[in-house]
Amino acid sequence: MLTTTKQIMPYYSKISDLIIEEDFKSYNKILNNIKINEIHETLVLSLLRVSYLKRKKISSWNNFLDEVKIDFHDRGHDINKLLIGLI
Numbered sequence: 001m002l003t004t005t006k007q008i009m010p011y012y013s014k015i016s017d018l019i020i021e022e023d024f025k026s027y028n029k030i031l032n033n034i035k036i037n038e039i040h041e042t043l044v045l046s047l048l049r050v051s052y053l054k055r056k057k058i059s060s061w062n063n064f065l066d067e068v069k070i071d072f073h074d075r076g077h078d079i080n081k082l083l084i085g086l087i
Helices: 005-020 024-033 041-057 061-074
Strands: none
Touching: 005 024, 005 041, 024 041, 024 061, 041 061
């Protein structure tokens, strides 16, 4: 599992670049193939927050958000606090 800032930053940088470049096809592919329970919550939240303003152009965004809600609930997190501004 990606757990440290050092491990997460390269991924955060890449997902940010995809949004900046408007490469929504690749972003969709990531959201469709990622296993939420295998990555740290910080990266999961980054995937949602970085893409929030472009979510209407990312067809899998809402499904990913729904999956995150379930996963975070299963992990015992308060989804209303963690996902504030997204739900």
